[in-house]
Amino acid sequence: MTAPAAKVCTHCGLLKPMSEFYRRESSRDGRRGVCAVCTRRAAAIRHQVTRDAARNRRYVTRYGITADDVDELRAAQRYRCALCGRHEDRLPLGLMVDHDHHSGTVRALLCHSCNAGLGHFRESTETLHAAIAYLARGDELLAITETEKN
Structure with a gap:
């Protein structure tokens, strides 16, 4: 049985080549369900939210x-x-x-x-x-x- 050449990202819904998905050994096709671009975008958003929360907490703690x-x-x-x-x-x-x-x-x-x-x-x-x-x-x-x- 041959591996599929492409799959649909569960986040953006676009059909993309398998090479645009990070590896995941536990999945049936060996790749994650979310493409690398969407994965990086979500990580950047999480990082910004965490950074903003830390900045706010620092000002509240130090200066009220x-x-x-x-x-x-x-x-x-x-x-x-x-x-x-x-x-x-x-x-x-x-x-x-x-x-x-x-x-x-x-x-x-x-x-x-x-x-x-x-x-x-x-x-x-x-x-x-x-x-x-x-x-x-x-x-x-x-x-x-x-x-x-x-």
Whole structure:
């Protein structure tokens, strides 16, 4: 008895050559009932659903907001860092949720650099003001040394 040259995929209903079906030793014809294309498509959908659920769970656990809330924040900020204004397309790590470590309140979405900068300053407005004053003094010193050169 010869093996059939083609079979109908139980998912898409198309007649396809046997070579387009993955092997299954336990089936009568030695092939799965669903073609390889439909099998891969279903796996991709399952993967995306799992990934979306994990993303949502991460935001809910860490910040008490959903992935949809984050997407709304992204749109409200026009997909830009709330501090420096760089667009998320130009950020290798994208935008990150910035939150107050004392109250847990979500403030905005920041790029990695701005978010880390706030963290390094321990979210202290006093320290940030001191840094601004320090930078302003540096500009004044630079201006003085430039005039001395001339």
